[in-house]
Amino acid sequence: MSDITAPSTELASLAAEFDAADELAALRARFVLDDAVYLDGNSLGALPASVPGRLADVVHREWGEMRIRSWDESGWWTAPERIGDRIAPLVGAAPGQIVVGDSTSVNVFKAVVAAVRMADEGSGSGDGRRDEILVDATTFPTDGYLAESAARMTGRTLRPVTPAEVPAALGDRTAAVLLNHVDYRSGRLHDLPALTAAVHEAGAYAVWDLCHSAGALPVDLDEHGVDLAVGCTYKYLNGGPGSPAYLYVRRDLQPRFDSPLPGWTSHAAPFAMDPAYQPAAGAPRGRVGTPDILSMLALEAALDVWGGGGDGGSAGAGVTIESVRAKSLALTDFFLRCVSAYVPEGRVESITPVAHAERGSQIALRCDDAGDVMKRLIHQGVIGDFRHPDVLRFGFTPLYVTFADTERAARVLGETLGEMG
CATH class of the missing domain: 3.90.1150.10 (Aspartate Aminotransferase, domain 1)
Structure with a gap:
């Protein structure tokens, strides 16, 4: 200076x-x-x-007057997928691949465990088992904590490496890699296309944390073949304090997505109250419990600043x-x-x-x-x-x-x- x-x-x-x-x-x-x-x-x-008026309507009319009817008549039940489709254009995803709900932390855990389980399908057991998870050593601490827990739960070894070290660290032992698109401390943008390609070349699955990129820069999840991604909505998406996070599962992987948190709202027939779990088809299998409607609908109203959504990289009319x-x-x-x-x-x-x-x-x-x-x-x-x-x-x-x-x-x-x- x-x-x-x-x-x-x-x-x-x-x-x-x-x-x-x-x-x-x-x-x-x-x-x-x-x-x-x-x-x-x-x-x-x-x-x-746009948020205060929308929340007032939700509280006074939908909850206060319509009450339980709002799950159907006001679209509360389908909000996680509907709002996911509003977010999709902002991260370069086609509709039907994003579900909104839970926190970023919960979704990181779902995604990493599911990635390891998918890796298990192709590796069998014994010496050929993919027994290692790579995690961004510079990541926000919670991601590291959750990756370590996922490793314990799935019987893997956790190996922290910097994003620059990932290509050299990959191998036939690698099951999954958890990376941040933008470093929360320095603002460094990591090379999502190249790192995702390297992970795939090694036969592993890529999980990306988009908290510091979604809504601020192009992500292009579909174009670059990202497997799974998570992100918060209270930063550049302006959803409000503690607004629900989202989970992206690439369309062709959805039938294989095995969540470690199978909840009643991700059941194929949630109101059948079947004691045996049968996952829903598509993105809804990433759901867990009852949606947080007040926060979720505040987020939906917040997304109005972008317009009505759009195709490809469009974030809405004129934006x-x-x-x-x-x-x-x-x-x-x-x-x-x-x-x-x-x-x-x-x-x-x-x-x-x-x-x-x-x-x-x-x-x-x-x-x-x-x-x-x-x-x-x-x-x-x-x-x-x-x-x-x-x-x-x-x-x-x-x-x-x-x-x-x-x-x-x-x-x-x-x-x-x-x-x-």
Whole structure:
């Protein structure tokens, strides 16, 4: 980083030009926002303006007046698959392959155990058994905990490796590989197409965690032959705190998907109350228990900001995931430019890759006293977050973050660090 070389008026004017040319600018009005610069959408997305009214209707009319009839008449029962089909275009999946429900953690467990069980079908027992699970060593801790539990449950060995080490670590012992598309701490985007191909070449199954990519950049699950994927909906999909996660099972694998959590709503005849379990066909076999209707329908309303869905990469009328990605890269490029101009030399170091092909939708800056710095930024209306021990994390949600927000965040950061010495 260098000393401040560009006056704020120059970069502020440039931000205004970028905002005037932004084809997504009108989407900001679809969210409930204030004067703060909100750069923490990679932890909790902003509230879409359509959600409060929809929830009020669900509570007062569907629950309050219709009561039990709403399972059928209001479509509560089919919500997990219906909303899954709304998410599908955002991750490059055809309809019928995503079911919404449970948490990301629960879905990670389902997916990893199911992947190992599918690997068992082709390997038999004895020396030819695929007895190892690879997990991203840099993953969010919960993924590691769940992978370790899945390994114990299935009698496998868990082997943590970095994504870069995966190709060399793969072999005929590998049953499944659990990877993150975007690293939660650094914002590094991993090569999903190449890593998935390498996993398949080794005869194993790929499970991807999309929490920090879905809704911010193209994923193209179908195109790249991903086996299983999971993701949350409260970050770039703006579903609200604790909103239900989703599970993707590639269509040709659905008949073989053997969930370790067979619940009554994933039964082929759920209301028959048969003591013997018979899994439903298709994506519904990823369900477990009764859907969390209030959170689920809040998520459905939140997805209205994208439009009505669409084919391929379309995220809805006038909004494509490609245009969202283009703005994300422009915002993060501009933020790095502003940081370079405003922040005193040597005070921060970006740990997010510069290359677009390796960058998610956040910028992570290593900084001394990062926890205290972030508290000061938040007090001044620039909201990011802190990751132990020394990382300032700024998430850019292209649907509502502006270039003016971006310039202001970098300027306040520079001023704050200058005052702290």
